[in-house]
Amino acid sequence: MLKIGRILCPTDFSDFSERAYQYALTLARHYKAELFLLHVVRPVMIGYPEYAIPDSVNEFYGELREYAEEQLREFAKAHAEGGVQAVVAVEEGVVTESVLDFARENSVDMIVMGTHGRRGFQRLTLGSVTEKVLRKAGCPVLAVRQPAHDFVGPESGGEPVYLRRILLCSDFSECSERALQYALSLATEFGGELSLLHVLEHLPSDVQFEGEKARVIHLLEGEVPEKERSCCKIKAFVRSGKPYEEIIKLAEENQTDLIIVGVRGRNALDLALFGSTTHRVLQLGPCPVLAIHA
Template sequence: MYSDILVPTDGSDASAAALDHALSLASQYGARVHGLYVVDWEPYGLVEEGKSILVDTLHSEGATAVASVEEAAGSAGVDARTSVVEGDVHRQIVDYVDEEGIDLIVMGTHGRRGLDRLILGSVTERVVRSSPVPVLTVRQRSSDGDGDGDGAHS
């Protein structure tokens, strides 16, 4: 049913929860997992000097985030491919789907706290609306253990 599953990641706990779901599905279907981190400096509105520092930092964060995907996939015995790209996050995700023949996107409903959390939440909504393939959204389990957020919604 699925041969290539995309997990957009920002390195957050919500992305890790989505990765757990994606790895479970990949194991069940013998699929490959794709970890994708998108460097998007536009929301920060920086001048050229600040932009290069931020882009370098975001690329470093991206490398760490996709390395986590690769490591988790290896531990689960799942084939993985990772990529760090630049651009508008939701557009890059949808473009990656088209370019790589992705069958399913599994992503967290929200990313990191603060501004990043709001940005990824809106990204998830945009991906759900524009994706040519099914999108499984996964909420992060709450830290107080009440179970809220451990379900998946599409």
């Protein structure tokens, strides 16, 4: 079993963060983990700051903080279940940095956040806070966006976590290798099926794809350590096309409960790759997405 001792769930009291909290609460109950419920009070732009009275500004922020703490306590009380009592916290500052700082300072093992899927122009700002945290966090981040397919909830038949089909997207990089270890641990723990997927891009013909397919499947299967091949059912898939489209297609075909992706570092190229694939999987995927850092 994975060792998850501390889970952080940031909230802005929206429906999206409420669903994410349900996941955080259920996982905390399963792993007997400490659960933090965090709200960040963002700085307010004050007109004519040179005329602002410091005591009045401090009083304003104090009242804002007290109100947020009261809302958090009521939120936690309304959603309490299974003996899990969340530790509520309010921070002031930029949301992304506050979440990352809190996670680091409190040695959090997993962050669970809500996001939302939008199309058209609005997709450019989709869940911007969640995505920034997902890229920069030092621990795994689970992104939940009112998916078509859940792995917690009443449909689980009494089990707190119903994780039966996991999809791992691999590009044979170091971050994919770490994500594979995490995926194997989850599949073994919950008796689930693990699908390994690699997508070949820019192939000029079907003939070339068929020639590559057997080789890549062999590579995918070789990624799994010998001692772990009997711990869970493993299937290898190779597709040709745009990575995010093939990831989503396979997830829908297999009724996947969880998509796992490895996330690289923080340089410009890494962020571009994140934007082109993981971003769209977050938007359009049928289930929650778990990001694992190298």
